[in-house]
Amino acid sequence: MKKLVIAITGLIVGVASLGFLLQGILNPKPRVIANEKAAFLVPADELQYFFASNAEIASEKYLDQVLEVSGEVTEVAGKSIVLDNRVMVNFLTDTLNGAQEGEELIIKGRCVGFDELLLQVKIDQAQINSKQQPKQ
Template sequence: MRKRIGVLVVSIIILIIGYTYLNQSHRDIENEPAIFEMNSKEIASSFTANTSEAEAKYINLTVELTGHVTELNSNSITLDDKVFCQFTNPIENEIDEHSQIKIKGRVIGYDDLLEQVKLDQCTINKN
């Protein structure tokens, strides 16, 4: 009987911990302060020079990048052909290609094939 109660208590504790872990609050990148502020060519060159070192430095951190728009889609922007910025919501601002903008987002990785730094949860800063 004691063994069954012990197993039941341990099972309940594991379920509570698992539920809490799975239902963590999501990060609000838009309202987080940027850890790094730079232009798109600087972050791209750091990934090109040493990918593993740059990943250790930037992955999962909020960055604010300045660059020229080289490609524009409804949910994404590419800066200087080096940084791909994925937006959660469709882009509503009137943005022209080749215009300079400032974008804040979370670094999620580097694409070796396209040689682009990938950001998600991006927002356009109006400065």
């Protein structure tokens, strides 16, 4: 009887341990882009040109990477801005720290792709790293 109880207890502990292990593997914690170091610092126009001229190579280099992208704000809409009419930047919150059209920014975010129709690079989970005054 003792052997049966020990065997059942061992089986329960083993199954529970396997469950916790699989939970960690199948449901990893989400990336926090704000805590990651940028892999590249690139101007918005150069980033868009690279994708437009060779999307395959650009995707291999930049896709799912944390980037710092610099450029002039050409559009502000809700939780998004557009830099140099070339890079669409989506923020996690609708707080854009007062970003205004004409302002020079450096943003940090994750490159998620290229819209071939609009010819825009897509960045998400962005935050503003630095601001300069709007051009007069």
